[in-house]
């Protein structure tokens with residue numbers, strides 16, 4: 224079983240764990256979001272204690288943590304109601320005994336991504352766009368994550384390997400969009416991301432940069448002046464796809480972070496995962512779409528759960544998902560309706576349900 228390595232959590236990394244930062248680039252001072260990233264809570268006992276949970280939750284939390292480590296930044300922890308084991312934010316981060324259950328149909332690599340990595344750190348599944356694993360770490364470890372077993376250690380390119388990965392993009396002019404993913408790409412430092420972006424925008428056939436991230440949600444301070452500086456300077460069109468599953472995740476600090484991104488011309492979209500016990504009600508999904516739009520974010524996708532080992536207890540059956548979405552459609556204008564989709568290995572795009 225692979226768990227996320229804590230090795231690069233302070234800086235994130237575009238480099239392999241043993242490689243020194245690029246000498247040509249200035250040193251980024253620690254502090255602010257990086258300090259928050261480094262000090263994220265990573266002890267299941269501490270998680271239960273800080274949230275005043277009944278001690279009965281602890282054995283399960285420790286068992287789940289042994290499979291996929293706990294990681295919760297303080298800014299996210301502060302939004303969780305103390306003493307409430309049903310809190311929809313807590314459910315996303317609290318390990319449970321059930322994560323150790325073997326369930327038929329639930330596998331290590333549900334999207335078969337490891338068969339689509341022609342270069343280290345690059346996933347090429349869909350025509351016209353490639354995904355770069357820009358950081359092997361996340362600011363938060365979500366218990367339902369479809370990449371909870373992804374072999375990040377095999378996909379952390381060295382500087383030389385990044386050149387090879389970039390050559391792959393240069394050599395295919397059908398690729399017009401690069402998606403920065405991870406882990407969480409914004410767990411990498413601005414210095415590293417700026418280095419990568421300089422090289423990407425020198426590739427003429429690229430027109431769009433997409434960033435899939437949860438960091439502006441879980442550590443809103445990540446959207447600071449340094450990030451806005453490199454991101455606003457690019458010639459590429461900028462899309463940030465956030466990952467928010469419940470309205471309670473959007474507090475004033477998240478709204479402020481979104482406003483800053485919009486201020487430099489970023490299009491903001493959101494994708495959610497339909498999760499048992501977290502957002503599997505019309506009321507929860509309705510509130511989420513409304514709160515997203517109030518923050519300037521358009522609902523984009525509502526994914527059914529990818530069948531990854533350890534997450535079966537979050538699954539919502541297709542018939543229930545369809546019913547929920549049909550009821551939601553009665554309540555929301557079309558532009559606030561996320562598309563209900565499944566990612567099917569080998570398909571040329573997401574599959575609508």
Ligand code: SF4
Nearest residue numbers: 361364365368406437
């Ligand atoms: S932030 Fe995204 S990649 Fe990281 S654990 Fe959560 S769902 Fe997975």
